[in-house]
Every structure is written in C-alpha cells, then in structure tokens.
Amino acid sequence: MRRAEWPLGYEALRRVEHNLALARELGAEIVVTHDNDVAAALVRVALQNNATQIVVGKSRNPRWFDLLRGGNLVDRLLRIAGSIDIYLVPAERAAERPTTWIDWRPAEASPAREYAEVFGVLGALTIASWFIVPHSGYLSVGLFFLLAIIVLSLRLGPGPVFVAGVASALTWNFLFIPPLFTFAIARFEDGLMFVTYFVVALISGQLTARVRAQERNERMREDRATALFHLTQALSAARTLDEAVFAALRQADTYFGAKTALLLDDGNGSALMPHFAGSFSVTDKERGVADWAWRNRKKAGRFTDTLPSAEGHHVPLVREDTAIGVLILRMPPEATLSLSQRDLAESFAAQLAQLVEREQLRAVGEREKLLAESDKLHRTLLDGVSHELKTPLAVLSAAVENLKGADEATRADLADEIRTATRRLNRLVNNLLDQTRLESGALRPRLDWCDGHDLINAAIDGVSESLIGHPFETNIPKDLPLFRADAALMEQVIANLLLNAALHTPSGTEIFLAAGVDRQKSRIYFTVADRGPGLPATMRERLYQKFQRGDAAKAGGLGLGLSIIRGFVTAQGGDVVAGENPGGGAVLTVYLPFKAHGDVPNE
Amino acid sequence: MSAAKLTVLVIDDEVQILRLLRITLEAAGMNVIEAETGKIGLEEAARCQPDAVVMDLGLPDIGGLEVLKQLREWSKVPVLVLTVLAAERDKVAALDAGADDYLTKPFGSAELTARLRAILRRVPGENEPSVVTFGDIEMDLAARIVRRGGAEVRLTAKEYAMLRLLVVHRGKVVTHGQMLRELWGPKAEENTHYLRVHMTHIRQKLEAEPHKPRHLRTESGIGYRLVEE
Known part of the structure; x- marks a missing residue:
C-alpha cells in the first residue's frame, strides 16, 4: 500500500494511523513521502519501488475543486503513470473524511498574524497610492498592488495571498478605477485591465506559494534521508552494540527533540532490560506500556490508540515474528509527532532492531565457538592430566610393591625411581596450581x-x-x-x-x-x-x-x-x-x- | 645434645603426615608427641614442654599463624613451620610471628631433620660461644674480628652487623624485614636493595665464589640464611 501525506487534523491522523497499522499487520510496506502533487508523488514512489499497479480511491471532491487543482487525482495519474496500471475503487461514505477545507489547505495553516500583515500592507499602500495617484494615474497604482501581492506571496501562505489578491483588486476598483467609490467600471480597457490584474495576482500568488511548499517538501525529504543516513553511518562506525545503541539514541534525541530510551529483551524473552545508553530512566508505568508494545509488537503510548496517556511514544523493535526490544521517545508535552516523524521513528526502530539482532547472532556464534574451543581444551586437559598424573603414580606404586624383598642394590634403584616420580608429580601439581593462580587473577x-x-x-x-x-x-x-x-x-x-x-x-x-x-x-x-x-x-x-x-x-x-x-x-x-x-x-x-x-x- | 632424648611436638591435621613425621623423627632419635588441632597442640605444648614444635600452617580449627602467636606469648620453644603455600608472604608472616624456620611440603626427611637440628642447636642468647666458625671463616663476636683462612678481613660496621645477625641465627632464615629493622630502623623496611648491595660486598670478601655462595645463602623473596656445613 502506498500513501501520500495529507495535512490532517487530529481525528483524521488517528484514522490514518489506524489504517496504516492494519496495513502493516497485513504485511504491507509503508512509504511516507512529501510532495505537493499527489499524483506525481505516487508515480515517483511507484517507480522507485518497481510497483506495477496503483490502487486509488475514487475522488469525492466537487468538480470545481478538481479543476482548481489541475484535474482530479485519477486523471492526473492516468496522464503521468506511463506503464503502471491504475485501479480505481469506490471510496467509503463521505462522513469518513473531515471537511475538504482542511484537506486542501497547506500543512502550515496561515495564522491570524499573516492576515493582519496582509491588511496592514494593503492599507499602507492604499494611503500612499491616494497621494501618488494625481501624479501617476490609477493604472500604475494597479502595478504597485501587483508588486505588493508578489512580495507578500514570497513571505506568506497561499490563503493570505489569495485574500490579498481579492482585497487589493476590490480596493483598486473601488478607490482608483473611475467611476470612483463604486465597484462599477466605466471603460472597457479598465475592465480588461481589472480582470487581468485579478487573474495575475491570484496565479502569481499561488505559484510562489506552491514553489515554496515544494521546496519545504524537498527539505523534509532531505532531512529524513539525512537522518537515516547519519543513523546508518553512526551504526556502521560503532564497534560494539553498546556503542551503536548509544550513537543511535543520541541521533534520535536530536531528530525528535526527545529523550530516548531503549529496552532490550533479556535474552530468553521473559523481560525487558533498559539499555544504559538511554537518556532518561524508564518508570514502572512506562515499563508497563513498553511491555505491552513488546508483547503485541505494536506501537503504544502517546500518539497512539493504546495507552495514549503514557508519557512516551513506544515503538517495538520487530524482527520477523518477534519483538526484541522497545524504543521509547519521550517528547515535551506540547510536541506533536507528524506522520513523517512517526515513519522516521519506525525506521530508527527497524535499524536498531537489525543491529541488535545482528549483534545477538554474532554473540551466539561467538559463544558456540568458545564452547567448542573450551570443550576441546577440556578434553586435551583431561587426557593430558590423567596421563601426566597416572604415569608417576604408576611408577610409585610399582616401585613400592617391589621394595619389599628387594636386595640392597635394587632398593637403591627403586628409591631413585620413586624420587624421580615424586619430583615429576610435584612439578606437575605446581604448574597446575600456578596456572590456576594466573587465571584466577x-x-x-x-x-x-x-x-x-x-x-x-x-x-x-x-x-x-x-x-x-x-x-x-x-x-x-x-x-x-x-x-x-x-x-x-x-x-x-x-x-x-x-x-x-x-x-x-x-x-x-x-x-x-x-x-x-x-x-x-x-x-x-x-x-x-x-x-x-x-x-x-x-x-x-x-x-x-x-x-x-x-x-x-x-x-x-x-x-x-x-x-x-x-x-x-x-x-x-x-x-x-x-x-x-x-x-x-x-x-x-x-x-x-x-x-x-x-x-x-x-x- | 645427644645426652637426653629430645621431645618434639608435631601439630598437623593430616594423619599420614603425622605418622610419617613420627617414623622420621623417632628414627633420628627423638620423642614425638602428636596433636591434630591447634587447640590440642597448644595444650600439649603447655603440658609437655617440648624441646621443639613442628607445625602445619593450615590447621582446621585456629589457623597455624594464630597458634604460633598464642604459643609465642609464653614460650620461646623453637618452631619449625610446614606449609604447602607457595606464597612467600605467608612464610614471611610465619617467620615474623615467631617461627624459627619453615619447610615447604613436599620435603625430604633429611631436610626436615637437618632444619630441626639447626633450630634445636641453641636458643639464641643462651650459652652463646664467642667464636663461631663456618668453612674457612672464623668470627670472634667478643673481639669483633672476622678472619678468613687465618687472615683478618676488614668489614664495614654495617657489613659486620649484618653478618653478626646471620651468625647469631646461623642455620635459620632471617627475613629481610628483620634485618632492615635491626640495622636501619623500622622506616627502612622497603629498602631491600640496601641488603642486596651489602650482601654482595660481604660475599666478595668472604666467599670463595661470591656468585655461588656456600655459606651466605639467599632465600628467594624471604631473606638470608647462614649455612655452616
């Protein structure tokens, strides 16, 4: 399933979350991308991922809305999709979606300050024009207004710019185009001029806004790519698991402006143990949430449906069928988590999971090697020790047996043998003791x-x-x-x-x-x-x-x-x-x- | 020495060692009293007033070192300590606690009786002869003169003091600590190189082969011993 990001309200965001979670459970791969053209984004991602089919819901937007946006999504998709098949499915009831206004408004809703700025600039310009108009004529006033609109569009969102375009057009008409103080226009050229002005103001404003939005999207995409790049770089530079986790968590701290902690499976899957590299200590309550996320292999805590009152956002580290740990992001109370940040958090968790699993596998391999080695050593030691101990012992017992009833010369020989054997035994025991002393520290x-x-x-x-x-x-x-x-x-x-x-x-x-x-x-x-x-x-x-x-x-x-x-x-x-x-x-x-x-x- | 039969108290918890020591010591013409624990050992020492004590450092009840300390509170009986411990500091601790000598297990019976005879020979300070001879060396403690092959050997004051200490305790090991305390005072205990340097000089003056000394022997990590032969 491929999904482009919409600027969404909280309710809608939760529903998207829910749907994405469902898709993920069904085995889908989720790709989050930024673009202000949904169709272009869809096709780009499809090509990047070698997709051959795109399934979209039928648009419920009114016809005029589609026209404003340059045709509806399906039409545009069909135009640029090339060899990719497009499947169209009917959408569910309209009640499923929040108001269309929110949908087409850009991600950063223009605050009241921007509208105030619009009216401030237009007001000042109007007063200035009132004094200039006797010298320059009312047509140049229109050009001043147009210049102001373009300058404003560089700074403000498309909403205020749109409002500025309409308001300036009406002001110009009302105050400067004869007959004055009416919205009527006397001459045909003036009418033509007014309509052109209106269209140019609207288009230039929207175009600039769109370029800026695109730039912002590019930046977001780049930020995300950079974040992941830095993460992989940090992970590959680390020599031990601890070092890697430490690096990853510090990266996460920076990118999410959060405190992070990592809980890892204790090895036999019975409990989670906090990793020392975490930047906050996990409370028992958070432990409980993390435990849930871990056992259910689902996100939990803040910004989710499960235990949303928790302080942290809990992302499980999932490898194949098991969760091997939980990444916890604890953000400031006023912070929000955008869809792309969620995705980034998941990518972080996935990278960490991969890393931890790799390390665990390596540790297991090492342990097995060590076991085999020590087993071999054990056998060598046993063979060696039993041989070394038993040889002098055999000499001793045989010599002692023979002592009785031996003649004087033989006795002397046997005594020599016994001495040699005891010396050998003593040396061996000393060596074993010394080695033990060395190894025990x-x-x-x-x-x-x-x-x-x-x-x-x-x-x-x-x-x-x-x-x-x-x-x-x-x-x-x-x-x-x-x-x-x-x-x-x-x-x-x-x-x-x-x-x-x-x-x-x-x-x-x-x-x-x-x-x-x-x-x-x-x-x-x-x-x-x-x-x-x-x-x-x-x-x-x-x-x-x-x-x-x-x-x-x-x-x-x-x-x-x-x-x-x-x-x-x-x-x-x-x-x-x-x-x-x-x-x-x-x-x-x-x-x-x-x-x-x-x-x-x-x- | 051979007039009266000497009595030796043996304290060791190993029955086999006790039996072996009894055979060895009785063969050397001594009386043997056995004790299997430190407590019994102390009681026997008080009751029988033995001429010497041979004891193991690793006793089951009270440790050998503790037995030694308690014994030294009221008795000057010569003590030979047996140990399986390789660590030199344990031997030094035993010597400092009042043991006269030590032997590391396993040991030969000849070595045991030789050491025992050395510590039995005389209790220091009692009937001290004023002239002691070892090899071709003659030391007159009263006249403070050392002769080698009849000719007087000039020793510095420190060299003489060091040699005298070894001669008084001849046959027994004298620890570095004991020598340094005696000759340089309690603050000099770390300066073992003083001993090494002076000992080199003494050996050069007295030993035929200074680097393979016959009489002035080194006990690695512990001290020195004067061997008479």
Whole structure:
C-alpha cells in the first residue's frame, strides 16, 4: 500500500494511523513521502519501488475543486503513470473524511498574524497610492498592488495571498478605477485591465506559494534521508552494540527533540532490560506500556490508540515474528509527532532492531565457538592430566610393591625411581596450581630488589637433577645490577625456562643461560638457548597457549611451562620472546623493565 | 645434645603426615608427641614442654599463624613451620610471628631433620660461644674480628652487623624485614636493595665464589640464611 501525506487534523491522523497499522499487520510496506502533487508523488514512489499497479480511491471532491487543482487525482495519474496500471475503487461514505477545507489547505495553516500583515500592507499602500495617484494615474497604482501581492506571496501562505489578491483588486476598483467609490467600471480597457490584474495576482500568488511548499517538501525529504543516513553511518562506525545503541539514541534525541530510551529483551524473552545508553530512566508505568508494545509488537503510548496517556511514544523493535526490544521517545508535552516523524521513528526502530539482532547472532556464534574451543581444551586437559598424573603414580606404586624383598642394590634403584616420580608429580601439581593462580587473577607480584645471581643460583638448584645429561653453561656478568622483580616468580620463570630446554631437547645437547642489561632500552634480560629441534614458525604463534606442546615434544609435561612463564613475566611488566638459535635450537628470552636503584647509605 | 632424648611436638591435621613425621623423627632419635588441632597442640605444648614444635600452617580449627602467636606469648620453644603455600608472604608472616624456620611440603626427611637440628642447636642468647666458625671463616663476636683462612678481613660496621645477625641465627632464615629493622630502623623496611648491595660486598670478601655462595645463602623473596656445613 502506498500513501501520500495529507495535512490532517487530529481525528483524521488517528484514522490514518489506524489504517496504516492494519496495513502493516497485513504485511504491507509503508512509504511516507512529501510532495505537493499527489499524483506525481505516487508515480515517483511507484517507480522507485518497481510497483506495477496503483490502487486509488475514487475522488469525492466537487468538480470545481478538481479543476482548481489541475484535474482530479485519477486523471492526473492516468496522464503521468506511463506503464503502471491504475485501479480505481469506490471510496467509503463521505462522513469518513473531515471537511475538504482542511484537506486542501497547506500543512502550515496561515495564522491570524499573516492576515493582519496582509491588511496592514494593503492599507499602507492604499494611503500612499491616494497621494501618488494625481501624479501617476490609477493604472500604475494597479502595478504597485501587483508588486505588493508578489512580495507578500514570497513571505506568506497561499490563503493570505489569495485574500490579498481579492482585497487589493476590490480596493483598486473601488478607490482608483473611475467611476470612483463604486465597484462599477466605466471603460472597457479598465475592465480588461481589472480582470487581468485579478487573474495575475491570484496565479502569481499561488505559484510562489506552491514553489515554496515544494521546496519545504524537498527539505523534509532531505532531512529524513539525512537522518537515516547519519543513523546508518553512526551504526556502521560503532564497534560494539553498546556503542551503536548509544550513537543511535543520541541521533534520535536530536531528530525528535526527545529523550530516548531503549529496552532490550533479556535474552530468553521473559523481560525487558533498559539499555544504559538511554537518556532518561524508564518508570514502572512506562515499563508497563513498553511491555505491552513488546508483547503485541505494536506501537503504544502517546500518539497512539493504546495507552495514549503514557508519557512516551513506544515503538517495538520487530524482527520477523518477534519483538526484541522497545524504543521509547519521550517528547515535551506540547510536541506533536507528524506522520513523517512517526515513519522516521519506525525506521530508527527497524535499524536498531537489525543491529541488535545482528549483534545477538554474532554473540551466539561467538559463544558456540568458545564452547567448542573450551570443550576441546577440556578434553586435551583431561587426557593430558590423567596421563601426566597416572604415569608417576604408576611408577610409585610399582616401585613400592617391589621394595619389599628387594636386595640392597635394587632398593637403591627403586628409591631413585620413586624420587624421580615424586619430583615429576610435584612439578606437575605446581604448574597446575600456578596456572590456576594466573587465571584466577590471584597473582599479585610483589616487586622487590633482586640479585640476578641469587635468582639464577636458586633456579639452577631447583632443576639441577633435570639438567643432568646436558652440558650446561652460563654467562652472567659479575656486575649484573640489582633489578626490581618478584623474586619467587622470577626464580620460577628461570627454572621453567631451563626445565623446558632440558625436557624438550635430546640428552647430551647443550643448554646455555645468559643474562644482562640493555641500558639503552632500560631492560634486563635472561636468555635460555638450546640445541634441540627448535621452534617451528607455526608453533611460535601458539607457543604461550596452555596445553600446547611442541609436535616433536617428548612425553612429559602438560605444555603449561611457557604459558606460566609468560603469565609470570607479563604480571611483572615484562615480555617473553621466542627465537631461533643460529646453528639450530630454540632461544627464549625474558625481558623485565630495568631501573638502577637509589643510593645505599654506606654506614 | 645427644645426652637426653629430645621431645618434639608435631601439630598437623593430616594423619599420614603425622605418622610419617613420627617414623622420621623417632628414627633420628627423638620423642614425638602428636596433636591434630591447634587447640590440642597448644595444650600439649603447655603440658609437655617440648624441646621443639613442628607445625602445619593450615590447621582446621585456629589457623597455624594464630597458634604460633598464642604459643609465642609464653614460650620461646623453637618452631619449625610446614606449609604447602607457595606464597612467600605467608612464610614471611610465619617467620615474623615467631617461627624459627619453615619447610615447604613436599620435603625430604633429611631436610626436615637437618632444619630441626639447626633450630634445636641453641636458643639464641643462651650459652652463646664467642667464636663461631663456618668453612674457612672464623668470627670472634667478643673481639669483633672476622678472619678468613687465618687472615683478618676488614668489614664495614654495617657489613659486620649484618653478618653478626646471620651468625647469631646461623642455620635459620632471617627475613629481610628483620634485618632492615635491626640495622636501619623500622622506616627502612622497603629498602631491600640496601641488603642486596651489602650482601654482595660481604660475599666478595668472604666467599670463595661470591656468585655461588656456600655459606651466605639467599632465600628467594624471604631473606638470608647462614649455612655452616
């Protein structure tokens, strides 16, 4: 259904609203447009929307009315419709329509002020002409009047201009055209002049008014297009739903001169939750109205038939069969909502609905991806943990079984096995606990002045048994300065780096530990290099993820080592960099911010 | 020390740990009294007057730290604290509350008995020998002289004071806080770099390999310990 806008009274507006709502319910698309030629507007919209048929009601206007407007709507439609089919249906009873006067009067009814201006100007001009007429003759007075009419028509509505045309013609005739002080005209030329004057005054007045109306309509169309353009622009610029809603609501604030709020479905369709971007807080009463609009997928509140006493105009955000939220416009008490503004409000709501739905779909997708991911992680973790825990436990129980009745030499061997197994178990449990500590956010590094030599010694002590079988070399400057770090965390970081190198390289390959200060970049570094298989580029990206182990990694370890190193280091404001050792193997370097300590009082 | 059999009170809520500690300590020639809660532990400590206490920090009724504080109100008995907690500040809190040393679970039995012997050796201030020897270092506390391999080593006043503190508490850990309070006063507690710098100097003067110290050991994040060997 296509409908052009008529300037309507309140009653008529409500009926149009009602009809439009019905049409919408039946699945119609509503297009609102502005033009002062209904036929032209209809054809334009029809062409824009690729319509092939136009259905119109039969005109009930009197014949003279149609003539005044350049033929009735159907005639004009037929003239300009081209290949579009026109269907004519009889209109319902005339009582359905308000007075025709309101209908053809333009949207902005001329207030009394404009009529006063007309009579003021004409009065002044008449008095001036009374003094000029002896010098110029009465014909030029007619030209003065005509000039005044055209000037007035630039400022006033067609009603006052029409009145001005008639009044000026009569005044001219009565006061200036001989015989004076009668409406009679003596000479034929004067009569001709008077009739021409009358027609020219009327036509020029109406023409100017029409041009102005057209211009106004263009402006309204443009405003609406601009509003929607700005909205889509704001929506596409926003990166998150919240940002988009915020932008959209601020736009709505401006275009409707209103305070706006958005209520959104809480996700499971049981209640509406206000969005924080709203510019007013929704009262319980308004909540009730919004709830109705939401459940019935119909507009409600002010300017509608449903709960019109409400403060806000409630527009549901409808996507397909469901409403996913409600847009509330709360306008000042004296404000009105024109049909085009209603349409704009609906467009806003539709855009918002689309946006919200898109975001919701994206969120659902993301959640599913996350679930799948965590499911995978869960399985990896379970597999890994059960394997890692059970291996040393199996060793322990077997060794303990064999202890009884074993000879002295075997006992010593078994004791060694037990020691190795418990160490492995302990390491695993510690790693799991550290990872948990990192993830729960319970890790609060306590930065303190640390001696690099102390840290490295302690770390090496902790992993010395794992380093057996690897030629191990260190290169630490004797004057390595103190630096701020959490000593316990850093000790563990260095121990984990060494352990990582020891566990993931073949026995007999070298391990190298270096430390130093990069004073230019004010950072201190600890580097562990090995001669193992190295870190393939593909591995490097996921290196610090939990439960990632080198593809060629030996059995043992859960792949938590690097993730913990990175967690501990970043918690202290540092960074971990993985690289290739020239000549084969991997290099892992830990950087920490470095600043020299203050003076130490000697005594 | 070996004349009379020493009595050790063990407070731990884990039965298996209690049993293991009993086996270990009795094998080392000590008497063991067991307590499963902090409350019973405090009663036993008052009743039996043990020579040392080994206690877990995570007790079910009153927390280990609280037991320690209450015990310290009336007793100077050496206390060795067992903990599963990795957080250094808990260890420091226990040491500051009056524990003489700590051990992190899991621990080896050799380590346990060594630590226990260290804290049992002597209660500070009692029968203090005036000359203490560790490695090739000899410290004469009465004459305020330190010798290494027979030759006198010049230490600054602060270095001497720091070394003395560790020597008096030899075998036990001395926290950063304790050292800073003792040497620089209560306002210096944040300035741990004072300790680091002075310790570097002391090690350079006394240790054969200053960067791999044998005697003047660092306890990461907690303090220092003098190991005699």
